[in-house]
Amino acid sequence: MDYNLNNDNIEYLKFYGKTMIKIGLCGLGTVGKSFFDHLNVHKKRIASNIDQDFKLLAIADRSIEKKINNKDFILTKNPIEVAENPDIDIVVELIGDIDTSLELVTKSIKNNKQIITANKALIAKHGDEIFSQAKQNDVFIGFEASVAGAIPIIQTILKNFSNEKITSIVGIINGTSNFILDQMTNSNCEFSLALKEAQKLGYAEADPSFDINGQDAAHKISILSALAFKIKSPLDKTHIEGIEKITPMDIKYASELGYIIKHVGITEFINNSVVSRVHPVLVSNKDIFSNTPNVMNSIIVEGDRFGKTMLYGHGAGGDATASAVVADLISAINHKSNVDTSFSQMVHSSVIQDYEIMDIDDVVSQYYMRIFADDKPGVMAEITNKLAEQKISIEAVTQHEPDNNNSPIPIVMITDRVKGEHIRSAIKNIEAMPHIREKVYSIRILKNE
Numbered sequence: 001m002d003y004n005l006n007n008d009n010i011e012y013l014k015f016y017g018k019t020m021i022k023i024g025l026c027g028l029g030t031v032g033k034s035f036f037d038h039l040n041v042h043k044k045r046i047a048s049n050i051d052q053d054f055k056l057l058a059i060a061d062r063s064i065e066k067k068i069n070n071k072d073f074i075l076t077k078n079p080i081e082v083a084e085n086p087d088i089d090i091v092v093e094l095i096g097d098i099d100t101s102l103e104l105v106t107k108s109i110k111n112n113k114q115i116i117t118a119n120k121a122l123i124a125k126h127g128d129e130i131f132s133q134a135k136q137n138d139v140f141i142g143f144e145a146s147v148a149g150a151i152p153i154i155q156t157i158l159k160n161f162s163n164e165k166i167t168s169i170v171g172i173i174n175g176t177s178n179f180i181l182d183q184m185t186n187s188n189c190e191f192s193l194a195l196k197e198a199q200k201l202g203y204a205e206a207d208p209s210f211d212i213n214g215q216d217a218a219h220k221i222s223i224l225s226a227l228a229f230k231i232k233s234p235l236d237k238t239h240i241e242g243i244e245k246i247t248p249m250d251i252k253y254a255s256e257l258g259y260i261i262k263h264v265g266i267t268e269f270i271n272n273s274v275v276s277r278v279h280p281v282l283v284s285n286k287d288i289f290s291n292t293p294n295v296m297n298s299i300i301v302e303g304d305r306f307g308k309t310m311l312y313g314h315g316a317g318g319d320a321t322a323s324a325v326v327a328d329l330i331s332a333i334n335h336k337s338n339v340d341t342s343f344s345q346m347v348h349s350s351v352i353q354d355y356e357i358m359d360i361d362d363v364v365s366q367y368y369m370r371i372f373a374d375d376k377p378g379v380m381a382e383i384t385n386k387l388a389e390q391k392i393s394i395e396a397v398t399q400h401e402p403d404n405n406n407s408p409i410p411i412v413m414i415t416d417r418v419k420g421e422h423i424r425s426a427i428k429n430i431e432a433m434p435h436i437r438e439k440v441y442s443i444r445i446l447k448n449e
Contacts, residue, residue, distance in 0.1 A: 262292070
């Protein structure tokens with residue numbers, strides 16, 4: 001692919017009588033390349049939304065010599081040189097790690113450069129200090145691309161719903177996990193095969209840990225939680241579960257009961273406390289989330305006056321993420337030109353509350369439970385007694401045939417709504433029974449009426 005801007009492409013930047021805004025791009029990976037192409041292909045459209053001239057001046061990437069060779073740009077392996085370049089007005093950070101990115105952003109702010117980043121981990125872990133530094137230097141921070149790709153969830157929360165009291169945000173916000181579960185559901189395959197397919201298609205990294213163990217979704221939901229409820233990032237207190245333990249058996253049994261398994265991020269305001277959690281859930285096959293396929297994302301925002309609003313679209317991929325980066329670029333240029341500073345002001349004033357983060361054990365939910373038990377008289381009665389001790393009622397129960405005569409019997413239960421601490425205690429007691437085999441696996445049920 002050609003990343004060179006020829007003379008014809010440079011000409012569109014020369015709008016006489018306007019100040020030249022100079023951009024530094026740090027990171028020329030998948031998103032960085034898409035951003036570069038977006039600037040080149042959609043130059044006129046971008047220019048129509050701003051009142052200034054602009055151009056890409058510098059590009060930093062650790063493998064820069066292998067990716068681009070063009071004298072129209074300042075090329076460097078060291079992104080910090082971009083932060084320290086006095087000619088750069090806007091730094092676009094698409095590196096992806098935390099330490100280097102934090103140093104780059106911090107030095108850029110100190111040097112009064114506007115910042116755009118797609119780095120969810122950076123914002124989730126260091127957003128509070130970054131926003132504080134940006135406020136002191138009147139610097140724009142654009143991070144729309146850090147959550148849900150091309151879905152404008154950040155702008156929606158901070159601008160469109162700025163006069164509303166948000167009560168909850170629930171979303172499928174990790175495309176890799178959603179693709180894997182979708183494959184397991186529709187192709188009746190094992191987790192490992194679905195993961196290999198995701199990697200083959202480029203939907204999962206060679207090391208997919210952050211996607212499948214829930215860390216990626218946790219970064220995203222903690223960002224949304226902080227913005228929606230005007231609190232410091234709750235990442236350290238966010239409950240995190242991945243999808244590694246889900247089996248085709250769970251997919252099948254859930255389907256028999258009228259459910260589909262999805263992985264979601266949830267943040268909500270309950271009893272003057274904030275909940276922040278990511279984990280698998282069972283959703284009704286009639287629920288709108290059940291129709292979110294492959295790598296798509298969907299997010300439902302609920303407010304006390306406007307009710308529920310759903311945003312749906314491509315949550316990942318170079319083009320989708322680059323589109324969000326360009327939207328932030330337009331805002332950054334307008335902020336630099338004092339055309340529109342409202343978004344930056346809302347971000348700077350977002351941390352004003354000190355709500356407690358609710359422990360996951362205090363969250364009330366229905367549960368799916370998968371239990372393996374020996375085929376012995378009285379085992380089912382003993383299981384129900386252990387649940388009754390925690391005042392847990394059963395809404396539905398199914399008992400399945402074992403794989404062979406020596407295999408334990410799979411028992412699936414759907415409970416009524418119960419506190420997390422009670423289901424955890426009941427499971428501990430059930431696992432201690434002499435005729436129970438393997439660990440009891442539980443998944444929360446999402447009621448999204």
